Amino acid sequence: MDNKENKKFEFTGKNLKRALSVFSYIKPYRLQFILAMFLLVAGSLIFMLIMGLPGEMTNTAIGKPKFNFGLSVSDYGWIFLIVLIVQGIMSYFRTTLFALVSEKGMANMRKDLYNKIITQPIVFFEERRVGELTSRITTDIEQLQSVFSITLAEFIRQLVVMVSGVIIIIYWTPGLSMIMLMTFPVVVIVSMFFGRYIKKVSRQRQDQLAETNTIVEETFQSFSMVKSFVNEYFESLRYGKSVDKVVDISLRYARLRGIFFAFIISILFGAIFFILWRGALMVETGNMESGDLFSFIIYTTILGSAIASFGNLYTQMVGALGATERILEILEKDEEIDLSESKKPGTLSIKGKVTLENVGFSYPTRKDVEVLKNISLQVEPGQKIALVGQSGSGKSTIVQLILRFYHIQKGIIKIDDKDITTLPIHQLRKEIGIVPQDVILFGGTILENIRYGKPDATMDEVKEAARLSNSLQFIESFPDGFETLVGERGIKLSGGQRQRIAIARAILKNPKILILDEATSSLDAESEKLVQEALENLMIGRTSIIVAHRLATIKDVDCIYVLENGHIVEEGTHAALIQLPGGIYAQYASLQFEQKSLFQENILS
Ligand SMILES: Nc1ncnc2c1ncn2[C@@H]1O[C@H](COP(=O)(O)OP(=O)(O)OP(=O)(O)O)[C@@H](O)[C@H]1O
Ligand SMILES: [Mg+2]
Numbered sequence: 356m357d358n359k360e361n362k363k364f365e366f367t368g369k370n371l372k373r374a375l376s377v378f379s380y381i382k383p384y385r386l387q388f389i390l391a392m393f394l395l396v397a398g399s400l401i402f403m404l405i406m407g408l409p410g411e412m413t414n415t416a417i418g419k420p421k422f423n424f425g426l427s428v429s430d431y432g433w434i435f436l437i438v439l440i441v442q443g444i445m446s447y448f449r450t451t452l453f454a455l456v457s458e459k460g461m462a463n464m465r466k467d468l469y470n471k472i473i474t475q476p477i478v479f480f481e482e483r484r485v486g487e488l489t490s491r492i493t494t495d496i497e498q499l500q501s502v503f504s505i506t507l508a509e510f511i512r513q514l515v516v517m518v519s520g521v522i523i524i525i526y527w528t529p530g531l532s533m534i535m536l537m538t539f540p541v542v543v544i545v546s547m548f549f550g551r552y553i554k555k556v557s558r559q560r561q562d563q564l565a566e567t568n569t570i571v572e573e574t575f576q577s578f579s580m581v582k583s584f585v586n587e588y589f590e591s592l593r594y595g596k597s598v599d600k601v602v603d604i605s606l607r608y609a610r611l612r613g614i615f616f617a618f619i620i621s622i623l624f625g626a627i628f629f630i631l632w633r634g635a636l637m638v639e640t641g642n643m644e645s646g647d648l649f650s651f652i653i654y655t656t657i658l659g660s661a662i663a664s665f666g667n668l669y670t671q672m673v674g675a676l677g678a679t680e681r682i683l684e685i686l687e688k689d690e691e692i693d694l695s696e697s698k699k700p701g702t703l704s705i706k707g708k709v710t711l712e713n714v715g716f717s718y719p720t721r722k723d724v725e726v727l728k729n730i731s732l733q734v735e736p737g738q739k740i741a742l743v744g745q746s747g748s749g750k751s752t753i754v755q756l757i758l759r760f761y762h763i764q765k766g767i768i769k770i771d772d773k774d775i776t777t778l779p780i781h782q783l784r785k786e787i788g789i790v791p792q793d794v795i796l797f798g799g800t801i802l803e804n805i806r807y808g809k810p811d812a813t814m815d816e817v818k819e820a821a822r823l824s825n826s827l828q829f830i831e832s833f834p835d836g837f838e839t840l841v842g843e844r845g846i847k848l849s850g851g852q853r854q855r856i857a858i859a860r861a862i863l864k865n866p867k868i869l870i871l872d873e874a875t876s877s878l879d880a881e882s883e884k885l886v887q888e889a890l891e892n893l894m895i896g897r898t899s900i901i902v903a904h905r906l907a908t909i910k911d912v913d914c915i916y917v918l919e920n921g922h923i924v925e926e927g928t929h930a931a932l933i934q935l936p937g938g939i940y941a942q943y944a945s946l947q948f949e950q951k952s953l954f955q956e957n958i959l960s
Pocket of ligand 1: 481718720721726744745746747748749750751752753792
């Protein structure tokens with residue numbers, strides 16, 4: 356579990372000031388917010404004053420009014436009616452205004468957060484789980500939203516109720532109030548102490564729940580792996596255990612909350628009965644009117660419930676502070692791409708020369724392993740080069756560096772003799788097309804997936820791209836044609852079909868520089884031929900960098916670079932390299948050739 360999730364909110368001035376900066380999202384709606392706050396405070400005050408009327412009405416009824424309002428008992432009926440209507444209208448506007456402010460404010464925050472996440476560099480995603488990022492944008496924001504729409508208002512309402520309530524009862528019935536206020540701090544202290552402990556358990560519960568959800572996500576996403584390893588039973592046990600743990604913690608949480616409420620209620624009612632008894636004695640000796648005792652009881656009950664709700668409100672507010680901190684941590688990050696810049700059309704207009712000079716690189720998540728060492732290579736505009744080498748030798752890494760997915764530690768990468776770090780990332784990436792090693796499609800239709808290369812492409816353009824990529828035939832053989840759903844990540848298509856869709860996508864993008872990371876999983880001869888043809892079509896007139904596993908596909912490239920453990924160990928044309936005595940490439944070539952002839956022998960014999 357990520358320790359960021361467990362981190363408590365630390366109450367320092369700096370943290371608090373930072374967390375309060377979320378109010379900037381409320382700022383555009385400050386008028387509505389202030390109006391809602393005003394309605395809230397006014398409504399609460401009116402409520403508190405009204406609660407004194409029944410007592411005074413009782414005093415009036417027995418002919419001993421405390422105040423000289425000159426009202427009869429029947430006048431009180433009208434007052435109640437009017438006040439209730441006014442209160443109703445005020446609460447309607449208060450509720451809708453708070454909803455408006457919180458919905459709009461938090462929607463903006465949600466959009467900002469999404470934009471921030473989507474423009475982060477690759478490393479950001481490698482360091483975090485998808486589930487974690489998702490919960491930032493869902494649960495954490497929802498928590499904040501409920502604070503702005505309900506909790507904050509409730510908190511302030513209870514605060515107004517408490518302050519005004521205490522003032523009113525001290526004014527009204529000073530003697531009894533003093534006794535009441537003696538029990539007041541006890542309840543507050545006990546509830547704070549308890550509240551803190553309950554919060555800890557609640558967080559444990561959330562963490563455990565998140566872990567349970569991670570298991571669900573991971574197994575559902577990789578169900579074919581679960582199946583092929585026949586690990587259903589293992590996963591079922593793992594999930595079952597995790598769920599049971601949630602139940603254990605939840606029950607402990609519930610028991611604690613139960614004790615909390617029981618405790619507060621018994622203290623409160625103990626105090627109320629004690630005070631009632633004192634009050635009754637005072638009425639008996641003529642020190643107080645019975646109407647005043649009535650008012651006192653009403654106010655004490657209101658105060659009691661206000662105090663009781665404080666613990667919960669406090670917990671929710673602190674929870675929201677934690678959520679805010681986690682959200683801000685992302686919002687305060689620098690993005691690698693400026694969204695407003697990236698929607699403009701690309702204007703680099705490059706020729707397509709690619710140069711790597713003495714590039715050295717380690718992945719940021721594994722800093723001590725140097726994946727590439729002193730790599731130098733060059734491709735002239737329109738030329739083709741190939742990278743070959745064992746699995747893990749660094750071929751895909753080179754490709755990712757050209758796309759500037761990572762910062763290199765040593766050397767320089769240039770496009771058209773310009774250091775790529777001086778080019779705007781979005782323009783650079785617009786000039787590069789990639790058909791990756793593992794083609795990942797979005798879950799939508801084939802059309803949507805091809806159009807991803809050029810969102811405003813016409814249907815004719817899409818069809819042409821499908822034709823050039825040898826996909827048109829299989830697409831049209833599906834009953835739904837271009838509207839065929841490809842399934843999650845494209846699983847309803849074969850490997851070769853997915854690759855051809857990726858090629859069609861790259862054709863639409865029409866980049867100057869093309870990167871083909873050949874799939875390691877070999878296709879059958881027929882699909883391979885189709886894919887190969889599609890690639891040939893795609894490479895016409897572009898600078899191409901091919902990561903190759905099948906040497907047959909790169910016989911006529913301009914230069915082949917052989918990688919071993921992050922070094923370039925040989926370079927030259929196919930013809931030159933197979934001549935090298937004891938050369939690695941020559942070894943690969945003879946190996947692939949031998950396999951072929953062995954295969955042929957087997958078939959022939
Ligand atoms: N995102 C990453 N974070 C850390 N290390 C990585 C990452 N991606 C790859 N590596 C490591 O870098 C090395 C080179 O990997 P790379 O993917 O470039 O190999 P490759 O030559 O493309 O291999 P293959 O032929 O199997 O595709 C490997 O040791 C790999 O474990
Ligand atoms: Mg690779």
